[in-house]
């Protein structure tokens with residue numbers, strides 16, 4: 208398992224480097240966020256031993272259990288990449304180094320309240336449902352422009368950028384325009400709204416099947432599960 212993990216990780220790093228090179232980008236500007244949902248504590252430990260320090264989870268409870276089991280490992284940063292329910296805002300505000308999935312103003316308000324009570328600033332990304340799929344969480348493109356000032360005005364949150372989950376397809380070229388639209392939106396919002404603590408810097412886009420295209424289109428974070436840890440069962 209560990210040899211597979213090391214090999215997979217090397218391959219992913221090589222593909223990130225190659226995609227960045229094609230776009231004339233510095234590969235160190237792309238943060239790999241390995242997604243460890245359904246992966247055992249033991250395998251996350253092995254990934255840590257290979258040098259990984261950031262891990263993405265899509266459920267608060269699973270992340271919390273892993274954080275407890277791996278509490279002896281220094282310098283681990285958990286990212287939430289899945290939908291957050293408002294009643295879990297407190298746990299999430301305490302646990303995550305980055306919440307990538309802010310998909311409503313009401314969720315942002317709940318998180319702002321918890322962060323303020325804890326005397327903390329919680330870094331967040333706004334999740335955008337670029338293709339307007341009814342099955343997906345996320346703010347629609349036009350909605351993001353509309354609510355950005357409201358969310359920015361909430362204390363205790365720092366907007367670090369945008370996140371999207373592209374439509375499921377076998378053809379990466381179908382998702383390229385989706386990534387391009389997210390980048391254009393990030394550029395627009397950054398130009399209009401960049402001011403501390405809001406950087407509007409990050410573009411979290413690209414998963415196992417489409418991360419190379421996402422990097423070509425400007426991704427600063429790629430969230431990768433299966434290419435590193437194998438298929439989920």
Ligand SMILES: *Cc1c(COP(=O)(O)O)cnc(C)c1O
Nearest residue numbers: 242265288414415430431432433
């Ligand atoms: C599971 C998941 C990923 C990783 O998906 P893979 O296809 O396994 O790389 C990325 N982002 C989100 C939001 C996820 O839920």
